Amino acid sequence: MxxxxxxxxxxxxxxxxxxxxxxxxxxxxxxxxxxxxxxxxxxxxxxxxxxxxxxxxxxxxxxxxxxxxxxxxxxxxxxWKNSPILPLDPHERATARFWASFIDNKILAAAVKIGLCKGEEKGVVILEVCEQLKMLEQQLNGKDFIGGDKIGFVDIVGNIVAFWFQITQEVFGGVFFTPEKFPGLFKWIGKLQEIDLVNECRPPREKHLAYVRGKYESLINAPK
Amino acid sequence: MxxxxxxxxxxxxxxxxxxxxxxxxxxxxxxxxxxxxxxxxxxxxxxxxxxxxxxxxxxxxxxxxxxxxxxxxxxxxxxWKNSPILPLDPHERATARFWASFIDNKILAAAVKIGLCKGEEKGVVILEVCEQLKMLEQQLNGKDFIGGDKIGFVDIVGNIVAFWFQITQEVFGGVFFTPEKFPGLFKWIGKLQEIDLVNECRPPREKHLAYVRGKYESLINAPK
Structure with a gap:
């Protein structure tokens, strides 16, 4: 350009x-x-x-x-048409858009509720998020990335699952996103971490944890 | 094809x-x-x-x-690349996608709440929807359609505003979507109604009204 x-x-x-x-x-x-x-x-x-x-x-x-x-x-x-993020085939593009929307509108919408509820209710929401994550995991289907053999649209949107969920669950309580439960997603996270640019675009862990903890505490202590 | x-x-x-x-x-x-x-x-x-x-x-x-x-x-x-729905220019495409998402994720999300709340709370939600509809109306900016001189992506997505809101407000109570308040949007609805295919893709008014009324009554009478 x-x-x-x-x-x-x-x-x-x-x-x-x-x-x-x-x-x-x-x-x-x-x-x-x-x-x-x-x-x-x-x-x-x-x-x-x-x-x-x-x-x-x-x-x-x-x-x-x-x-x-x-x-x-x-x-x-x-x-910028070099290194396409979305696939070129219309049906594959639709599939990518579907899963990107699923991450932002379903998984994320359910995941934010984890921090806001307690006890039995929290368990129900965690179960819901786990079911959704399993559906996302199935999209990998043996591939390195959701987009195929290289990082694509859904992988980029999926940064929130790959790098934010482990931080938020530590703060919110109720750890559910583990390599034991989601071996496919954690293998995918490993592949993402092999890409330098991906690591450049993640917050540093300790700083991030402190930030999320501060946000969460001010939220739950806010006057109703 | x-x-x-x-x-x-x-x-x-x-x-x-x-x-x-x-x-x-x-x-x-x-x-x-x-x-x-x-x-x-x-x-x-x-x-x-x-x-x-x-x-x-x-x-x-x-x-x-x-x-x-x-x-x-x-x-x-x-x-099917004939008669494009989205504009061809990337910035205009982004603008169309932005407003389509605004209709589905903001206006609609607020509008459904109108049917679920009462009194002062209902007034607050109606005010919120009206502010959002004013923002949408500004996108017309003297044009016949939000997409320009012919029906496009946002106009097609906007069918819910053009043809559903007048029905739901009749059932939900609290009429707010009127030609007096939204002259631009009602002029746009008039332009949409000049297109035969648009009219073919709308539910018949009386049948639609009865359907929405039935749905609404079963919702508010449902056991909590």
Missing amino acids: ADQEEVKLYGVWASPFSRRIELALKLKGVPFEYIEEDLTNKSPSLLKYNPVHKKIPVLVHNGKPVAESLVILEYIDET | ADQEEVKLYGVWASPFSRRIELALKLKGVPFEYIEEDLTNKSPSLLKYNPVHKKIPVLVHNGKPVAESLVILEYIDET
Whole structure:
């Protein structure tokens, strides 16, 4: 692409949603400026570029903003066509979009509830998340990556399962995501960790753990 | 496309999600077999083709299933390339995907709550939906359709706003979606109604009203 291209990413270091955008840009070799947002004091730029949701991530390409991480990933794949993230076949593309949506709208929606409930109710939600993770695991079906023999759309979106769940379960209590229960997913996590760019786009473990613990404590101690 | 193509759509006549798939197929001139599902007694085919969500709509193209209405619309646009539904420019595509997701994940999520709450709480939710609808209305910005001078992705997804909201507000109580409050959206609805295929893909008003009323009554009278 032309030299004068300007690519900016507004994100938060601990967010799987902006981290997946970083990863996609790096996998494509797209140079970009990363701007760390403070969500307790959002910048005028973030509010200008994402006035609807006022959330990160936002990608700004030559002054034009794109919001919502799945939408941004599709935009990146359509704009920089090297090293495709999505498969080329329409049915395989549909399958990838289906599982990406499943991760964000089903697994994640259930997983956040784990931190908010207790006792028997927590057990029920954990069971639900485990069933969903098993369905995701089946998509590997002997392959190294969900996308096949190399990292693709669902693997990039799946960063939240690969690198956030082990942290959050340590904070929330009720450990369920283990190599014993999910050997396929943990083999996949091992394959992801063989990719330097993937490791560059993960928060450092101890810092991440402290951050999630702080967030969780302020949430459960918040006045009702 | 080849004569031997087999396209089947599993849907429910009153569902905006399967109706939008019907509309996309008809706008593209793709012949298909429509199979009406009984959601109280789901067919073995539906369970086979969408084992994860067990929901309509499911499109089955030459034996291969695609589920989730937004994923199906993208699949249709990528498979039958005539009369594109999405714009061709990557930034315009991203904008269309953003607003389609806004309709399904924000407006709809808030709107369903209207039927479930009462009094002051209902007023708050209605205000939230109205603010979201105003944002959608601004996307028209003088154009006939959200997609521009012809019906596109967001217009097709927006069928739920155009043709379901007037029915549900009549049943749920708390009328808020009126031509006085939303002149732009009602002008857009008028433009949609000038398209015969759009009218073919809407439930008949009285039958639809009776159906929604029946569903709503069984929901609010269900044992807690």
